[in-house]
Each structure stands twice: as C-alpha cells, then as structure tokens.
Amino acid sequence: MRRPRAFVRDGSMATIPVKEFVAWAIAISALIWGVYSIARGSPLERVRQAEQLFPQTESPRPSNTDARAKQELKPEIERIVFWHLGFGVGAFAEGRNPEEPQRVLFQLGTGEVLLKNVVISDLGEKIITMLLLGLYSLAIVLCLHPPARLLQGRASFASAIRLGFIWFFSSWVLVTGLVLCGCVLLLDAFRLKGWHFLAGWMGLVIVPGFAVMIRCFFASFSELYQISKKRLAVVGIFGIFASAAIFPFVFLPCLYLILRFQELWKTLF
Numbered sequence: 001m002r003r004p005r006a007f008v009r010d011g012s013m014a015t016i017p018v019k020e021f022v023a024w025a026i027a028i029s030a031l032i033w034g035v036y037s038i039a040r041g042s043p044l045e046r047v048r049q050a051e052q053l054f055p056q057t058e059s060p061r062p063s064n065t066d067a068r069a070k071q072e073l074k075p076e077i078e079r080i081v082f083w084h085l086g087f088g089v090g091a092f093a094e095g096r097n098p099e100e101p102q103r104v105l106f107q108l109g110t111g112e113v114l115l116k117n118v119v120i121s122d123l124g125e126k127i128i129t130m131l132l133l134g135l136y137s138l139a140i141v142l143c144l145h146p147p148a149r150l151l152q153g154r155a156s157f158a159s160a161i162r163l164g165f166i167w168f169f170s171s172w173v174l175v176t177g178l179v180l181c182g183c184v185l186l187l188d189a190f191r192l193k194g195w196h197f198l199a200g201w202m203g204l205v206i207v208p209g210f211a212v213m214i215r216c217f218f219a220s221f222s223e224l225y226q227i228s229k230k231r232l233a234v235v236g237i238f239g240i241f242a243s244a245a246i247f248p249f250v251f252l253p254c255l256y257l258i259l260r261f262q263e264l265w266k267t268l269f
Helices: 018-040 043-050 064-072 120-124 126-150 157-189 194-225 229-260 262-268
Strands: 076-081 089-093 101-108 111-119
Touching: 018 043, 018 126, 018 157, 043 157, 043 194, 076 229, 089 229, 101 229, 111 120, 111 229, 120 126, 126 157, 126 194, 126 229, 126 262, 157 194, 194 229, 229 262
Parallel strands: none
Antiparallel strands: 076 111, 089 101, 101 111
C-alpha cells in the first residue's frame, strides 16, 4: 500500500508468488479479527449496535437448538431481477444479528438477487473470503482489460489478473485493520453511538480506506498498462458500464455456488 508500483516492473508483474501473498493476507486478517473478537466480541455486531440512531430492543441470543437449526439452513434464491439500473456490486442485509440467518440483497450490475438464510458472519470464514475476493478481482479485470487494451495498454490478461488479486487482498487487509482501529478508538476508547459514531466512522474508516485503495489502484494499474492516469480513469468509466452487463452473469452463479456449498469448500480447502 505504501509503494504500489513495487509490484510492477516495465509493464509486467514482478516475481511475486501470488498464492503465498493471498494466503498471508487472509491469515493476517483472520488473526487480528479473531483476536479482537475473542477480547471484545464480534466487531460487526458491535458496529451494528453503535450505528443505530434510535434505541432498539436486543434480540435474544440463539440457543443450542437454534444454532443446530441454523447449520441445517442453506442459502436459497428468493428473487432474481435482471433489468434495473445499477453498476458494480453491493450487498444489503436486513440488519439483524450477524450470527442469525437473514435475507441479503446482492446487487450485481443491472441485476439483483435476493438470498434468504444467509449468515453474515459465515462470510468472514477464510475460504469464503478468499473465494469471494478472488471472484470480485476476476470480474473487475474482465471489465477493465478490454478498454485498457483499446487505449494502447500493454499488459497481458494474466498479469492484470495477478495484480488484481494482489490489489484486492491488500485492500482487504487494509480494510480489516481500519475496521478494528475504528472499533478500538470509537467504541472502546470513546464509546460513541448514533450520529457521533457514524461521523467518526466515516472520517476514520470509510474515507481513508477509499482514498488509499484508489491511490494504489491508479498507481499500480497505470504502471502495469503503461498508460497515463487520465487514460486509466477513462478505462475505469468504461469498466463501470461494462460491469453492469458482465457482473450479473459472472457473479450470480458463482456467488450462489459459494454460499450454497460453504461446507464443501471448507472441506476441500
């Protein structure tokens, strides 16, 4: 993140073992997230409670019977829409306890899919995180590479895929660290809630995270494709429009398979 150009040399990827890089990124994120969860509880649940603008009644903790029933539930498709205006990927949950099965609306470009029985905390499993981030990096490169080549970009598709993986998993470590720093400072140190918490979260986590990720994206991909940052911005605009058409067909089947067969992926990997 400090030297994004270090991963690229003369329009090609430096000799960096991507598999080891991804494994270390996932391991570090899981380690610091797990340590905080053991010490202070689930960061996602604490953030969810702190961001509530109005007090709400606490939902009862699930019993052992509920936990067993939760394990038997599998994500299922409730609704699919392919023709609304949209770009990129987004996810919107019901706002319940992350440990409880709930409906999650995934927006995938011009399409959207509503899945039920999704446990948000399960998405933090190492193998599920690796599959989702790998899928997202692949889809982004599919959207960026054709317009970059049209604008005289010199990199190969394989090099773009490798850099996409490195950029996404580096961003994941950054976001994990910022989220935990936000929890320590805003929740543990200053005990903020409501509007005060939301303002602090925006200034401490959201804005710095996006700023660093965008800077690294432009520095590394412009070096890889050997084009100016202005041209890369044009590539990004074309990529956004391309994502509207590509994401529903790339993400929808893969996302469903990843969530539907979570236990299988955990066993295989």
